[in-house]
Amino acid sequence: MGSLSAASFALVVILSGYFASLSLTPPNVNPAAHQAWGQDSIRLLIQPGPIMVVRLLVLGIALHHAAVALMLHTKGAGRAPDDGVNHRLFKWTGFTSFSLFLMLCVGTPLRLSAFGALGSRFTFGLAQPNELNTSGIYHYIQHPSYTGFLLIMIPYLLLFVRWDGSVVYWLPRRVRRSLDGWGFVGYVAGFAVIALGAALRVSEEETMLKESFGHKWETWNRNTKRFIPGVF
Numbered sequence: 001m002g003s004l005s006a007a008s009f010a011l012v013v014i015l016s017g018y019f020a021s022l023s024l025t026p027p028n029v030n031p032a033a034h035q036a037w038g039q040d041s042i043r044l045l046i047q048p049g050p051i052m053v054v055r056l057l058v059l060g061i062a063l064h065h066a067a068v069a070l071m072l073h074t075k076g077a078g079r080a081p082d083d084g085v086n087h088r089l090f091k092w093t094g095f096t097s098f099s100l101f102l103m104l105c106v107g108t109p110l111r112l113s114a115f116g117a118l119g120s121r122f123t124f125g126l127a128q129p130n131e132l133n134t135s136g137i138y139h140y141i142q143h144p145s146y147t148g149f150l151l152i153m154i155p156y157l158l159l160f161v162r163w164d165g166s167v168v169y170w171l172p173r174r175v176r177r178s179l180d181g182w183g184f185v186g187y188v189a190g191f192a193v194i195a196l197g198a199a200l201r202v203s204e205e206e207t208m209l210k211e212s213f214g215h216k217w218e219t220w221n222r223n224t225k226r227f228i229p230g231v232f
Contacts, residue, residue, distance in 0.1 A: 006073035009092050010066040012100050017062020019108040020152050021055045027115040031127035039126070039204050042197070046124040058156070065090070065159075065166050084176065086164035099155035107155075111148030113137050126204060132213045134220050140229040142220070143205075146198055147227045157190065202226070 030036070030046065044050075069090035089096065115122050117136045121129065122145075137144045160166065163176060163183050171179075209217045225232055 003073070005092055006070060009090070009096070010069050012104070013062055013066040013069065016100050016103045016156070017059045017066075019104060020062065020156050021059040023108060023111045023149060023152050024051065024055050024058060026051065026124045028120055028123045030123050030125035035127050037126035037128060037204075037208050039207065041200055041204060043125060051124070061160050061166065062156075064169075068166055068169065084164050084180075085168050086162075089159065089162070089165045096159060099159040102155045103152050107148045107151030107153075109148075110137075110144050111152060114145035114148060117144075126208055129209065129212055132209065132216055132220065134224070138224075140224070142224050142226045143202055146202065150194070150198070153194070154191070157187070 026046070036043070072085075072087060072090050114137060117138060118133060121127075121131070121133075141147065163179055168176060206217075206221070210221075
């Protein structure tokens with residue numbers, strides 16, 4: 001039973017890494033220069049090279065977490081307790097189950113449904129739109145792709161990127177101990193950057209849509225929540 005539990009956990013972790021990487025894969029190529037919207041603050045970050053590096057990193061971290069989970073199960077205690085490995089991060093617990101559920105069953109479907117709803121019009125780079133989609137998922141929420149992205153990446157970071165997780169195996173003990181106590185600060189700073197980046201991007205998109213569709217967009221914007229249907 002223990003082996004089955006460890007194997008199933010590792011498999012779900014790998015799947016979460018795969019779908020997190022997939023959610024960062026542009027469904028279509030970026031618009032040509034003459035089609036691109038002028039105000040695009042992340043244009044340099046969404047080129048094929050940077051996107052590929054991030055995708056491989058996201059998948060690689062999850063694969064490493066799965067490998068560590070299997071190693072700890074095989075070797076029993078694994079590293080000594082004073083090495084700082086939190087074994088609860090590498091097996092089924094309430095926290096790991098909920099984190100993986102959010103990534104696989106909520107964030108991923110929402111993100112990919114946004115890709116599908118816009119079809120060939122969904123690009124990571126801002127492009128002059130020729131149609132305002134207010135049906136399907138966009139009938140209930142204006143920015144489902146960002147909501148899905150956050151529901152993937154926040155639990156991803158909280159589960160996989162932490163000092164008492166797989167990072168233990170990347171850093172010398174002296175370096176890791178010097179970082180003890182800074183995890184919360186790191187998360188706050190990281191999430192602040194993500195929130196500010198998302199807010200800026202949403203502002204640019206909404207400016208583009210307002211200029212393109214005028215009253216039609218204003219009506220939709222007024223009647224539809226941005227990120228959580230009926231709430232926010």
